[in-house]
Amino acid sequence: MVLKLLGLGFRYLLRRPYTRLYPYKEPPFTTERTRARHLLYMDRCIGCRACQLACPADAIKMYKIEGEWPKNRLKIFPGVDYSRCTYCGLCVEACPTSALVMTDYTMEHLITEDKSTTLYTPEMLAEPPKGEHRVTFTKDLLKPPPQPPPKKGGGG
Amino acid sequence: MRKLQVFLGPQHPGAPGNVAFLLTLDGERILDVDLIPGFLHRGFEKMMEYRRWDMDLVMSARICVEDPDHVELSYTHAMDQIFGVDPPERAKYARTIVAEFSRLASHLLWMMHFAGPVAARYATSWAIAAREEVLKWFDYVAGHRIYHHYIYPGGVRWNLPKDLKERTLQVLDRVEGLVRDMERGFFLHPVFQRRARDVGRLKASDAVRLGATGPVLRGSGVAHDIRKALKYDAYGMVDFEIPKGEYGDAYDRAMVRLREMYVSIGIIRQAVQQIPEEGPYRWRLPMALPPGEGVGRVESARGEFMTHIVSTTEKPGGRPLEPYRIKFRGPTMAHLTTVLKHIVHNEEITVADFPVVVGSLDPCPPDIDR
Numbered sequence: 253m254v255l256k257l258l259g260l261g262f263r264y265l266l267r268r269p270y271t272r273l274y275p276y277k278e279p280p281f282t283t284e285r286t287r288a289r290h291l292l293y294m295d296r297c298i299g300c301r302a303c304q305l306a307c308p309a310d311a312i313k314m315y316k317i318e319g320e321w322p323k324n325r326l327k328i329f330p331g332v333d334y335s336r337c338t339y340c341g342l343c344v345e346a347c348p349t350s351a352l353v354m355t356d357y358t359m360e361h362l363i364t365e366d367k368s369t370t371l372y373t374p375e376m377l378a379e380p381p382k383g384e385h386r387v388t389f390t391k392d393l394l395k396p397p398p399q400p401p402p403k404k405g406g407g408g
Numbered sequence: 409m410r411k412l413q414v415f416l417g418p419q420h421p422g423a424p425g426n427v428a429f430l431l432t433l434d435g436e437r438i439l440d441v442d443l444i445p446g447f448l449h450r451g452f453e454k455m456m457e458y459r460r461w462d463m464d465l466v467m468s469a470r471i472c473v474e475d476p477d478h479v480e481l482s483y484t485h486a487m488d489q490i491f492g493v494d495p496p497e498r499a500k501y502a503r504t505i506v507a508e509f510s511r512l513a514s515h516l517l518w519m520m521h522f523a524g525p526v527a528a529r530y531a532t533s534w535a536i537a538a539r540e541e542v543l544k545w546f547d548y549v550a551g552h553r554i555y556h557h558y559i560y561p562g563g564v565r566w567n568l569p570k571d572l573k574e575r576t577l578q579v580l581d582r583v584e585g586l587v588r589d590m591e592r593g594f595f596l597h598p599v600f601q602r603r604a605r606d607v608g609r610l611k612a613s614d615a616v617r618l619g620a621t622g623p624v625l626r627g628s629g630v631a632h633d634i635r636k637a638l639k640y641d642a643y644g645m646v647d648f649e650i651p652k653g654e655y656g657d658a659y660d661r662a663m664v665r666l667r668e669m670y671v672s673i674g675i676i677r678q679a680v681q682q683i684p685e686e687g688p689y690r691w692r693l694p695m696a697l698p699p700g701e702g703v704g705r706v707e708s709a710r711g712e713f714m715t716h717i718v719s720t721t722e723k724p725g726g727r728p729l730e731p732y733r734i735k736f737r738g739p740t741m742a743h744l745t746t747v748l749k750h751i752v753h754n755e756e757i758t759v760a761d762f763p764v765v766v767g768s769l770d771p772c773p774p775d776i777d778r
Contacts (some may be wrong), residue, residue, distance in 0.1 A: 281544060283551070397692070398689075401491075
C-alpha cells in the first residue's frame with residue numbers, strides 16, 4: 253500500500269503544475285466566451301439606458317458627453333463601476349444596437365490599489381484595452397435568437 | 409464536572425466557512441453544539457423583490473458559491489412554471505450537463521475542505537487540480553469560472569459550442585483519472601478509514617426524521633434522490649444509479665460523494681451522446697411576469713434545494729416585472745442544526761473529530777444566511 257502510494261505521489265511530482273504563473277509567464281486563462289471588461293462603441297449608442305436598467309448590481313451609470321452624436325440626441329453614454337460589476341453580461345444582451353460588448357480582458361488586469369480608479373467613464377470604455385484581448389461576448393452569441401414558446405393544447 | 413464553552417469559527421481553519429459554533433466541552437468531549445449563523449447575510453430574498461426576474465437569476469447564483477448552477481436551476485424551474493413553458497429538448501440536456509458539472513466541482517471542493525482536517529494535504533491539491541479542469545470547461549461553455557448564469561428561464565442562455573462532445577469527453581477523461589487517483593490515494597487509505605469510520609453515525613430513521621437530504625441522507629442508507637423521484641430535465645432519459653451508504657458514518661458519507669462523482673461523469677457522458685444536434689436552446693419569454701406561483705425542487709450537491717416564487721399583479725406601484733416574494737430553502741441549515749446536534753448528543757465526539765463530522769456533512773454557509 254505504501255509503495256503504491258509513493259508511486260502515485262511520484263507520478264504527480266513529475267507532472268506540470270496546474271498553477272498559472274500569472275503575470276510573469278502566462279496570461280490569465282480565457283476562452284472564446286469569457287466575459288470580462290466592456291468595450292463601448294460610442295457611435296452606435298443611442299442613449300436608451302437599457303443597459304443601466306438591466307444591471308443587477310447597479311454598476312452602470314449614464315454620463316453626458318458633449319460632442320456630435322447623431323444617433324444619441326441626449327448625449328448620454330454608459331460608464332461602468334468595476335468595483336460593482338459582476339460580469340453577468342445582461343447589459344450586452346439588453347443593448348438594442350450592439351454598442352456594448354465584452355472582451356476577454358479579465359478582471360486580473362483591472363486590479364487596482366486605488367479605489368477611485370475602478371470607475372470607467374464612457375470615454376475609457378470606448379478605448380480598447382492596452383493589453384492583448386479579443387471581443388468575446390456580443391449579441392451574436394444569441395444567434396439564432398430565441399423563439400416564442402409553442403402554444404399548449406394546439407394542433408387544431 | 410467543569411464545563412467549558414469554546415467559540416469555533418468563522419476565522420478558525422477548522423470551521424467550514426463563514427459560520428461559527430459554540431461548543432460546550434467536558435475536557436476533550438463535545439457535550440453540545442450551537443450554530444451561530446449570520447456572518448454572510450446579504451438579504452437576497454428581499455433584494456430580489458425589487459429587481460427584474462432576469463436580474464434575480466444573476467443574484468440567485470450567489471446563494472451557494474460552491475454549487476451555483478443548482479440554485480439557478482431551481483429558480484429556473486419555478487420561473488418556467490410561472491411562465492407555463494416546457495424548455496426545448498436541447499436545453500434540457502444542456503441544463504443536465506451543466507448541473508452535473510456543478511455537482512462535480514462542488515464535490516471536488518468538498519474533497520479539498522475535507523482532506524485538510526484529516527491531514528491529507530496531498531489530496532487537497534489533487535482535488536483542486538481536478539476542479540480546475542471543470543472550471544475551465546465552465547469558462548468554455550458559460551463564459552465564467554464560478555458564477556455561470558447559463559441556465560435561464562425558458563431554456564439556457566445561449567447555444568452550446570459546436571465541439572461540445574469532443575471537448576467534454578476529453579475533460580471528463582482527465583477528471584476521472586484524477587478522481588481515481590484520489591480514490592486510491594485517499595478514500596481507500598487505511599489512515600483515512602480509521603479517522604472517519606464509526607465517527608458521526610446517523611441512523612436512517614433519524615436522518616429522515618431530522619430533515620437530512622442529499623449525500624447525508626443517502627450515506628445513512630436511504631436511496632432517495634430528487635433526480636430519480638421527479639426526473640426533471642433530462643434525468644428521465646439517462647441511466648444512473650443512486651449510491652448509498654450502509655452505516656451512516658462520516659466514511660460512508662464521504663464514499664457516497666466519491667461514487668456520486670463517478671455517477672455524474674456517467675450522466676454527462678450519456679447526455680453529450682444523446683443531446684439533439686440542432687433545435688432551439690431557449691424560448692423567448694415576455695418581460696412582464698404573469699401572476700402565479702412556482703416551486704422548483706432540485707437535487708443539489710448537498711441535498712434538496714427548493715425555490716418558491718410568488719408573482720402577483722396586485723403589487724402596489726410599478727409594472728409586474730419583479731416577483732412578489734421569493735423563498736429559498738437550502739439543505740445546509742438542517743444539517744448543521746438538527747443533524748449535527750443529534751450526532752453530538754448521541755456519540756462521544758471529541759474536538760479533533762469535530763472537523764471530520766462537520767466536513768462529512770458538507771455545509772455551504774452562504775445558503776444558511778442568504
